[in-house]
Amino acid sequence: MRYLLILALTFLTTNGYSQSEIKNMEQRLTIITLGVSDLKKSTEFYENIFGWEKSESSNEYISFFTLNGIQLALYGRNELAKDATVDSNGNGFKGFTISYNTKSEKEVDQLINNLRNKGVKIVKEPHKADWGGYSSYVSDLDGNLWEVAFNPFLPLDKSGNVKN
Numbered sequence: 001m002r003y004l005l006i007l008a009l010t011f012l013t014t015n016g017y018s019q020s021e022i023k024n025m026e027q028r029l030t031i032i033t034l035g036v037s038d039l040k041k042s043t044e045f046y047e048n049i050f051g052w053e054k055s056e057s058s059n060e061y062i063s064f065f066t067l068n069g070i071q072l073a074l075y076g077r078n079e080l081a082k083d084a085t086v087d088s089n090g091n092g093f094k095g096f097t098i099s100y101n102t103k104s105e106k107e108v109d110q111l112i113n114n115l116r117n118k119g120v121k122i123v124k125e126p127h128k129a130d131w132g133g134y135s136s137y138v139s140d141l142d143g144n145l146w147e148v149a150f151n152p153f154l155p156l157d158k159s160g161n162v163k164n
Contacts, residue, residue: 029070032098035077035088036142039063042074045141049118068161077142097137097145101160105134105150112136112148 036042043063046052055064055071063074081088102108108126115138116122123137123145135149155163 031064031071031073033073033075033080034140034142034144035080036074037077038141039074039076042141046072046074049115049120068159094144097147099147099149101154101156101162102148102150103156103160108134108136108148108150112138115148 034042039061043054043058046063046065047054052065055066058064061075061079065072065074078088100111102111105126112122112126121139123139124135126134126136126148129135129149132153133149133151135147138146138148140146157163
């Protein structure tokens with residue numbers, strides 16, 4: 001009886017996998033999905049304001065933008081909450097920001113001026129940051145915060161990918 005109990009507990013804690021079969025998640029991201037209030041308007045924002053190209057896998061229910069190694073997806077806020085089985089109500093700071101890192105302070109200034117000219121809400125003007133970089137914040141149509149920053153401690157390759 002004791003052997004069966006140990007066997008059952010082992011099965012329950014490993015879902016039937018041996019310890020050598022249990023793997024950790026690989027250290028990577030595949031897709032960041034933003035729940036948006038109006039998919040059409042949000043897609044137009046990313047296409048026309050940021051100048052990004054929508055992926056062919058997009059459809060009337062979801063928009064994908066291929067970035068450097070990952071995808072940004074836009075999906076209806078209520079539908080995304082329903083899929084995750086959570087309440088879609090929420091406001092204020094969302095507890096995360098998305099960062100776009102540049103290769104210089106000058107590039108931050110140029111991008112922010114370009115976005116300002118396109119009517120984007122500048123949440124925080126470019127400034128020297130306490131952590132030693134130079135950053136600014138803008139908001140998309142749903143209030144998602146994008147940090148546009150130069151980080152001298154974060155080397156980027158020619159494609160804008162973080163170097164290890």
